[in-house]
Amino acid sequence: MNKQNWIELKLYGNQQDIDILMAYFNNESIGSTINDNFTSIYFNDNMKNKVNHHLKLYNQKLNFDWNITLLEQENWHLSWKDNFCPVKIGKKIIIIPSWDKKTKSEVTIRIEPGMAFGTGHHQTTFLAIKLLEEMISKSSSVLDLGTGSGILAITSKMLGAKNVDAVEIDQDCIENFQYNVKINNLKNKIDFYHYDVLMWDKYDYDIIVANINKNIILKLIPNLKSSKSQIILTGLLNDDYDFIIKICEKNNLKVNQHLRKDEWIALKVSNES
Ligand SMILES: C[S@@+](CC[C@H](N)C(=O)[O-])C[C@H]1O[C@@H](n2cnc3c(N)ncnc32)[C@H](O)[C@@H]1O
Known part of the structure; x- marks a missing residue:
């Protein structure tokens, strides 16, 4: 080979x-x-x-x-x-590499660094997890759009969410996603869909999280406009803030909260009506 x-x-x-x-x-x-x-x-x-x-x-x-x-x-x-150190996020979450047997927190998430994006080191993943920690309760249903390594779907489940669906277009992420689900003892507890988020049409979740990129987020926003979900949008730079807010407003989505880390931003939005 x-x-x-x-x-x-x-x-x-x-x-x-x-x-x-x-x-x-x-x-x-x-x-x-x-x-x-x-x-x-x-x-x-x-x-x-x-x-x-x-x-x-x-x-x-x-x-x-x-x-x-x-x-x-x-x-x-x-x-x-060499580069994967534990990442502490919010009040109770720590992301550790799969081989770390010692580090622990109230919510400990193991990630095998691989072909998929999402080890917790990137600012957008960090911000999305911080918001998820504030938002998730025991009865929450969660949709993770652009799941990559599965880090946000796994975090949602570990925080107690009832149902979690994860969507990813890139075939190369699947193996890493499945491995990460397994090492967090969540086998068969997250539903994975190999699918384009722009073709996805089921939005009746309590929480939707999309850490993708500006171009995809812009195309996704009109699809989210009638959803009753609390929505986290990231993969966005601070410089995108004004423009994204305008597009959200045009689509009846109000920005309720935003978090920044370095040059990156995450928005929490919901339908105004
Ligand atoms: C920035 S990564 C985020 C990964 C992980 N959710 C995180 O927060 O670290 C974006 C992911 O979205 C996926 N993606 C990009 N466009 C997509 C599309 N149209 N449909 C589904 N997934 C997509 C990429 O393959 C990548 O895995």
Whole structure:
């Protein structure tokens, strides 16, 4: 069997500019880690030319340096292991790597870093989890749109939600999602749908969470306009705030709360009527 290789793009420089790049590459990348002096974004190795091309274009407007290295399969996993520290979120949640046998909190979520986005290190995942902790009760039904690693669906279930559905378009996420569900002892307790969120048409949940990206969120908002759910929208930059609010208002959705972390934002919205 051929070995799958990846590339690691290391970005140095102005964090605001790096956040813009991360948002741009969000859909194309297969993960990222934020370190003290640099940010790494990982891609399949066939993306190298495309990534280089876009970096050269962005480098004319933004302030950053970069280098790209090839990672072989084994190194990829080691690289994640080196960078995956526990993440404490809100009052009672901690996200730990699958191999950590010691760290614990009231709600402990294990994640195997893999091909899917969602280890808790990214600001948008962090903000969504913070809001979920405030919103979920024992009777809640939850829809997780763009589930990736399953981190938000798993968190919802671990916080006590009654029913959780998770939707993801990317076939490569399925194995990681299922593994994460298993190591959190939630086998058969979350329903997974391999589906495009823009084709999804069931919105009668107490809580809907969508951590995707600006383009998909913009297309999703009109589909959510008659939903009675409390909705978390993220994958958005601070700079998107005014524009997204206008689109929400046009679709009868009122922004009830927003949280920011670095350059990222999460909105809690609901139908006004
Ligand atoms: C930013 S990641 C979020 C992962 C995880 N929910 C989290 O909060 O960390 C966005 C996820 O949405 C998925 N996605 C993007 N477009 C989608 C679509 N049209 N339908 C379903 N999933 C989509 C991506 O494949 C990716 O796994």
